[in-house]
Amino acid sequence: MAVNVFLFVPNIIDYFRVIFAFMSFYYMPHDHVKASILYLLSGFLDAFDGLAARMLNQGSRLGHMLDQLIDRITTMCLCGALCFFYPKYMLFFQFSMALDIFSHWIHVQSCMLAGKNSHKTIDLSGNFILRHYYHNRTILFVMCAANELFFCLLYLTYWTPGPILPLGPLSIGLWTLLLYLCAPLSFIKAGISGVHLVTACQNLAIIDVAEREAEERKKAG
Structure with a gap:
């Protein structure tokens, strides 16, 4: 069958x-x-x-x-x-979308051209940040979850700050508090996407140079 x-x-x-x-x-x-x-x-x-x-x-x-x-x-x-x-922050969201798609697409393509089975397979000799990001499942899960929650909470807090936590002058809505907690992790993940982009472009350039050198040796032979 x-x-x-x-x-x-x-x-x-x-x-x-x-x-x-x-x-x-x-x-x-x-x-x-x-x-x-x-x-x-x-x-x-x-x-x-x-x-x-x-x-x-x-x-x-x-x-x-x-x-x-x-x-x-x-x-x-x-x-x-x-x-x-949030029309005033449209450029921020557009930049986030462009960076996410651009960095992941080039990273996946560079991994495929390098013969890796998955974009999550990072050699020990590869980038230190990406190696720990992909090899530590806890870090990967926390970063991805915080990033998704950040954007979801931005949507949710547009409608309501959530249940108010009675902290006197520091009283704050639960959704707003969670938004503030997720924001730094989301920005760090955006930085990792930037590392994705730079590293992937460097890897593609190395592949280009290797292919050109191989072609030159073939012609010389």
Whole structure:
């Protein structure tokens, strides 16, 4: 019986991620509660597709691509909505979207050209920051989760600061507090994306030089 990669459990999880994400986008203009719950549910499932792939031995190129693209698309769509809710900060959201897509695309392409099976496979001789970022699952999870929560909380706090924490003159809404806590981690992750971009461009340049040298040796021989 032929294997149906489309029905692999991790890929089915990714299909539901897309469904929940677009249900969230539908509610974003008028129902922040449903929109936030559905968006967070879509992001929450992201923690299980890779786990299911490893446990069930159902890793696939399709699943790898789905995971990457869904991560990017859902965040980009949320940032697009935030451009509407926070028009004064449109340039910030546009820069965030451009940096995220640009850096990850070049990084993935450079890894493929270098013969790596995954963009998360970083040689011990590679960049120190990226090596620890990808090899430490705790760091990777915290950074990615904080980044998603930052943008989601920006959306949520547009509607409400959340339950007020009674701290006297320092009283603050729960959603606002969480936003402030996630913001530094989100900015650090943006910096890591910048490192992605620079390192990937350097790796591509090395590959270009190696190919040119190989071509020159071939002509000389």
